[in-house]
Amino acid sequence: MALYTKAAEILEKVERKEGAVKTLVYESKFQNIKQLYALVCETQKYSSVLQDIIISTKLLKETKLKMNLAKVLLYDFLIGQGLKCGGSWKAVMMKHRSRLQAALARMKVKKKVSRNQDLLPPGIRKASEDQLPRYVRVNTLKTTMEDVIDYFKREGFSYQGQAARLDDLRSLSGKTFLCDQHLPELLVFPPKMDFHAHFLYQAGHIVLQDKASCLPAYLLNPPPGAHVLDACAAPGNKTSQLAAIMGNKGKLVAFDLDAKRLSTMSTLLLRAGVTCQQLANQDFLKVDPESPEYRGVEYILLDPSCSGSGMVCLRDSSPAPPQEEEARLQALAAFQLRCLNHALRFPRLQRLVYSTCSVHKQENEEVVSAGLQQNEGYRLIPVLPSWPERGLEPLTQCLRASTTHTLTHGFFVALLERRPPSSEDAAPMQLSTTASSPEISVSNENWEAGTVSLDQDAAEGNKGKKKKKKRKGNTKSQC
Numbered sequence: 001m002a003l004y005t006k007a008a009e010i011l012e013k014v015e016r017k018e019g020a021v022k023t024l025v026y027e028s029k030f031q032n033i034k035q036l037y038a039l040v041c042e043t044q045k046y047s048s049v050l051q052d053i054i055i056s057t058k059l060l061k062e063t064k065l066k067m068n069l070a071k072v073l074l075y076d077f078l079i080g081q082g083l084k085c086g087g088s089w090k091a092v093m094m095k096h097r098s099r100l101q102a103a104l105a106r107m108k109v110k111k112k113v114s115r116n117q118d119l120l121p122p123g124i125r126k127a128s129e130d131q132l133p134r135y136v137r138v139n140t141l142k143t144t145m146e147d148v149i150d151y152f153k154r155e156g157f158s159y160q161g162q163a164a165r166l167d168d169l170r171s172l173s174g175k176t177f178l179c180d181q182h183l184p185e186l187l188v189f190p191p192k193m194d195f196h197a198h199f200l201y202q203a204g205h206i207v208l209q210d211k212a213s214c215l216p217a218y219l220l221n222p223p224p225g226a227h228v229l230d231a232c233a234a235p236g237n238k239t240s241q242l243a244a245i246m247g248n249k250g251k252l253v254a255f256d257l258d259a260k261r262l263s264t265m266s267t268l269l270l271r272a273g274v275t276c277q278q279l280a281n282q283d284f285l286k287v288d289p290e291s292p293e294y295r296g297v298e299y300i301l302l303d304p305s306c307s308g309s310g311m312v313c314l315r316d317s318s319p320a321p322p323q324e325e326e327a328r329l330q331a332l333a334a335f336q337l338r339c340l341n342h343a344l345r346f347p348r349l350q351r352l353v354y355s356t357c358s359v360h361k362q363e364n365e366e367v368v369s370a371g372l373q374q375n376e377g378y379r380l381i382p383v384l385p386s387w388p389e390r391g392l393e394p395l396t397q398c399l400r401a402s403t404t405h406t407l408t409h410g411f412f413v414a415l416l417e418r419r420p421p422s423s424e425d426a427a428p429m430q431l432s433t434t435a436s437s438p439e440i441s442v443s444n445e446n447w448e449a450g451t452v453s454l455d456q457d458a459a460e461g462n463k464g465k466k467k468k469k470k471r472k473g474n475t476k477s478q479c
């Protein structure tokens with residue numbers, strides 16, 4: 001019962017624009033967050049279909065249910081995996097079962113479709129989250145790719161090797177899985193595969209993280225021993241990925257304003273075996289870059305609050321009026337630019353990744369362009385040449401991600417690097433691309449005597465990586 005009451009409450013709050021689904025779900029303190037999140041998202045997605053059935057069957061009048069409660073119950077009863085409650089609500093739904101089923105069937109006949117998902121409005125159908133592959137990041141702090149692949153094979157999954165193109169991901173079905181073509185520690189399973197109850201997830205050996213959201217930490221690539229800040233960190237999947245890249249060696253400080261999200265993060269990091277972190281419930285904008293504690297920071301991951309417009313299930317089916325929406329985007333962009341400007345003030349910063357799960361250029365390319373204009377000591381680095389979707393012109397060095405082009409949620413990533421002190425930029429040199437080193441271009445000169453140069457960092461990082469690669473030899477050959 002509590003699942004449906006909470007889900008209905010959240011839908012009401014979303015309608016009153018009291019917050020984004022994800023935040024409201026996290027704040028609900030419901031025991032099974034994933035289950036609640038999935039139910040709210042799915043009900044939202046099928047909202048118009050459910051509403052039509054409720055109206056045509058006069059369900060509210062017959063049952064005295066409120067609209068959102070009726071919707072969540074009806075979703076699980078007719079479309080989802082069956083009602084997860086007994087009692088009076090189940091009795092009510094059972095009483096009206098044949099009328100409800102008949103209404104759904106009539107809708108399908110009218111639209112000449114046979115599957116429930118074909119009833120969805122075209123935009124939603126295309127973007128539906130359950131059509132995205134299930135991405136599984138292997139947590140190398142606790143296990144290896146090889147062990148995880150073997151584990152799944154022993155469970156009857158068939159391993160198809162490394163993907164060569166996006167269509168390989170699209171054609172996954174049944175108990176098959178692949179190693180991703182871009183990210184070396186990412187496995188890809190068919191859509192809807194649910195691993196929340198799986199031992200490897202519960203034990204922190206795997207992290208269920210969308211592919212696009214794995215890009216920022218992968219591209220920042222701080223070497224073991226580095227001094228790293230995760231400026232807006234909770235709930236912390238990217239922080240745990242940074243710790244894995246650093247082999248738990250170095251200083252990884254994670255800030256977040258929201259104490260509740262930070263406490264969720266602490267549990268997540270514990271499960272992932274992260275030990276090099278320091279969590280701070282603090283406003284990143286108030287952190288003094290010149291303070292002895294932070295003046296040695298070399299890498300920053302900046303993933304600030306954004307509109308969330310790239311998150312498939314968060315796409316609002318009833319968007320705010322254009323003026324309200326524009327004002328909201330402007331306010332977010334101003335905050336994001338303040339964060340970026342602040343981050344670029346850390347005196348020994350070498351590299352920064354800026355990312356959002358927004359599809360709006362105001363929060364992405366425009367923030368980065370303004371940040372670069374106001375901080376001439378930094379430049380953009382072209383990343384992952386093989387990535388199919390680029391930042392909007394002229395910022396094609398950056399990456400974009402989307403359901404259609406990359407089979408992920410909508411996302412944006414930019415990698416900024418401190419310029420060498422000389423006036424002319426060195427021509428970027430393309431590094432050879434291997435599964436373990438991100439495809440980035442770095443300048444081919446050394447600079448800044450007395451500080452750690454990026455080239456040295458990268459070289460140190462690569463040394464570390466080479467050793468790691470050797471240790472994991474078989475793993476890599478599997479990909």
Ligand SMILES: C[S@@+](CC[C@H](N)C(=O)[O-])C[C@H]1O[C@@H](n2cnc3c(N)ncnc32)[C@H](O)[C@@H]1O
Pocket residue numbers: 231232233234235236237238239255256257258261282283284285303304305306
């Ligand atoms: C997009 S989420 C970060 C997601 C996170 N990077 C991850 O991968 O799990 C943005 C976060 O920024 C936090 N935040 C917003 N303003 C902040 C500020 N001024 N200082 C620190 N954290 C802030 C929010 O509480 C929220 O948790």
